[in-house]
Amino acid sequence: MNRINVLVLSSGRRVELVEQFKKAGKALGINCEIIAGDNSELAPALYYADKSIITPRIDEPNYISFLIEVSKKENISLIVPTIDTDLLLLAKNKEWIEKSAGVKVLISDYNVIDICRDKFNTHNFLLSNGFKVPKMYSEVEINDKVYPLFIKPKSGSSSINTFKVSSEKELKNYKPMIDEPIIQECLAGDEYTVDVFLDFESNVISIVPRLRIATRSGEISKGKIVKDQDIIRDVHSLMKTLKPIGHITVQLFKTKDGIKYIEINPRFGGGAPMSIQSGADSCEYLFKLLSGQELKYTEDYKNGMIFLRFDRSIALDENLNIYND
Structure with a gap:
């Protein structure tokens, strides 16, 4: 089997994601390196990857050309973005990067990213396609009764x-x-993050609803896998309409009036390793796709699992080498 190297961009604190890619490669017997890239040498994920690369900032003019050159040098097969600010730039330059470096960029088409990155666009897309959303108010519509x-x-x-x-x-x-x-409007009900994986032709492979038990700084800190068929069916319909690719993170509320969508993030979310560890392994799926395998829709993941996330630290010496006492 050919070597499959993965470059995780803006890796920052995405230690869990880097580790899940490494675990998937090992489980499948893939000859691979997981390479973490970040513009800061103090990004924790750099020290858990097989190799680390210091990248330019996203807003620097040589960012795309750097990705092309490093993809050639490191024989990269897949580029994985992890933060929102990367998405429009990568979508705009996707074809150029892929043709120039012979690499796959895990990014949906530009029109999909444009819908997802602008919350007005997201709201209007959902509403016009028959999906429920919280009511949006102009200032003239606001009165004491709507709070x-x-x-x-x-x-x-x-x-x-x-x-x-x-x-x-x-x-x-x-x-x-x-x-x-x-x-x-401020929604009442159960809040869910839904991890969805689609192949490179936008076929849905897995849909995993995660009940948000607790959050911190906008990221889930405690969550539970809930195989809710109402949510799965509705999200499946949304994905068939939107047609993204790769790992997608959907935020929604299940209210007394039905499922209402908050936002769609067309990338790995911070809590994605929860769904991966439950059995819906997006990292394995990507390795299989890159190896030429065809995937089919599955709900073969463990229901009811609870995940509790926590911080951990890494010690570096004065030369930025991992310090082991």
Whole structure:
């Protein structure tokens, strides 16, 4: 079998994801290297990968040409983005990167990324295709009867500058803090993150709903795998309409009025290793696809698993080598 090297971009704190790729390669007997890239030499994931690479910042003009050159040098088969700010740039340059370096970029088509990265676009896409969303309010529609509301930035991520507002006073306080704010109804119900994997032709391979028990800084910290068929059917329909590829993270609420979608992140989410460890192994799926295998839809993952995430540290000496006492 040919060597399959994977480059995880903006790897930062994505230690779990790097480890899951390494575990998948070993389980499948793949000859591979998992390479972590980041613009900071202090990114923890760099020290858990088989190899690390310091990249330019995403906003530097040589970023794409650097990815092409490093893909050639390291014989990269797959480039995996992990943060929102990478997505539009990679989608725009996907064809050039793939043709120039003979590499696969795990990014959906530009029109899909454009829908997902702009929350107005996401809201309008969902609404126009018959999917339920929280009501969006203009300022003239807001009165005392509609509170509580939820305010968030148009293109934000990680729940930065997102607030529940319970009064006109709170709304006036929070609004100046947010660039291009969106004001929506505040949903009541169970909140889910849904990990979806689709092959390179947008065929759905797995759908894993995760109940969000607790979150921290916008990322799930405690979650439970819940094989909810209502959610699975609705998300399957959404994916057939949107047609992304790769690992997709969908945020939704299951309310008394049905399933309502909050956002769609067309990349690995921070909690993706929960679904991977339950048996819906996106890393194995990617290795199999790159090896020429055809995948079929499966729900062969363990229901009811609870995951509790926590921080851990890594010690480096003065030369940035891992310190082992």
